[in-house]
Amino acid sequence: MNSATTDIRLPDDFPAAEKSELNIGYIPLLDCIPVVAAKELGFFEEAGLSVTLSRESSWASIRDKVQYGLLDAAPMPAGIVLASAMRLGASQPMVTAMGLGLNGNAITVSKTLWEAINPSNIALNSEQAALALKSYLEGFEGTLNVASVHTYSTHHFLLREWLQHFDIDPQGKLKLIVVPPPQMVDAMQRGVIDIFCVGEPWNSLAQAKGVGHKLLSGHQIWENAPDKVLGVTKAWSESNPATHQRLIAALLKACSWLDNETNKLSGFALLLNNDYIPIDDIDSINLLFGQHSFTPPIATFPWLSQARWFSQHILNVSDHNQAPESLDNIVEQTYLTSLYREVASALDINLPCANTKDEGVHAGNWEIAGTHHPIVMPSDIRFR
């Protein structure tokens, strides 16, 4: 453990948890590592929380169990939390005070399709990949099935952005469908789907098995794109304020432990060797493939500018007419920036001075003002 992580601790007079035994749900993906590390390395325990992690089989089931208190909290796509605030798919609003990582997604095409669109087998950028798929579609009769794992997930939104930006499918030959992650590789192998976008390890597993080939990483569509957040219901957060803060504190500690390549790899090994992801050939997974980042506050601050991006995409897919003014309200009531600030200050973590930032325009590192010292932000350019 690096010394910076050991130094992160809650002050002794921090309010006691209203509820100390918690059930947290997760979907088997590499990016569930913050909750697994917090559990397995005792960060939850140190924060006075006894946490049971429960593997769930769909985002819908995570959402419903959080809504009805069968789960206290769960890492979930930011889009599901924001959609609940718009009363889409849920009866009560959820909130988040913390992001749980950047990147981790990719678009994979079947081996047959890869060979057809890219016979020279070279690495493609987002424009070359678009051109290759476009020219293939021009001479193609029929439909290609494109699978993602949830309509409100980051990868589904990234995929849509890429398709639109390069006007890839003007004739509607791509059919967007949903397939559960653990069935993805198998469905591609049986020829049911031609393209999928999903979080790791499912892309690198498809590639290792020779079933598919990475077309683009999510990174090439939006570098350092946000993904999962810690979701709870608004009611839960209001009745368990200290528990919520302690949960955030433990996860901030886990994320700062993961802010180091060596720790990140041992974290993934911990996750894979302890049966958190039900796959046999764990050795074939390329753990660096997803380029995950968990660095606080960059990857964990609930940036309002990112919430706006998700919300706009939710509106685009959900024929739901919401005026932009109320969208700002929804974003501010759902992304609890002040709660994050409160916990991070108690832990003496450097914080950004603003709650929003420019998104998608920086080709290299850039700087923003921080409460202790300036924060070096990674590139966030679109369409590499």
Next chain:
Amino acid sequence: MKKRLSVLVIDEDRGRAALVEQALRDQGYDVLARLDTTDHLADRVEELKPDMIIVDLDSPDRDVLENMAILNQSSPRPVVMFAEQGDQPTIEKAIRAGVSAYIVDGLEHHRMKAILDVAAARFREFQALRSELADAKNELADRKIVERAKGLVMKHNRCSEEQAFKAMRKMAMDQQKPLNDIAKNIISVLELVS
């Protein structure tokens, strides 16, 4: 007369799905199909056009149904969306029993409630049967352990079966431990010495 409601049951556990289907048929509902997992679930739902879908809360196929509900207005929507309209207890009971549901817009709440109640009751019944079976298996395993320990005590103390059992029961009472734990201890100790 009202049109009979059509229901689609999706459950990987075929035994449980059959139980739910029968109960719904008995109540006069039209069960369109009973599916375990399928690659073409979305196509099947579009083709069958059910008024209501009953699905295992933990089914991995639920996100497929969610996608349909988001993208297609005429597809059944998750029942949790309707909870604020006075059906909160019914839905909560169903979810605790492990049942989730999707309903088409305009389905009257009392009809939805009736179906959810039937499904939740069958799910609970099935769960009870399963845990009873597990208990029965454990009981059998426990009995085997006690038998083995008794045999070891008989051999070691050169006593009768009844004496061996009484000795074990006395240990259980003195140590306030289940007979089964005593038996396990005896096995681990006596197998070492013999």
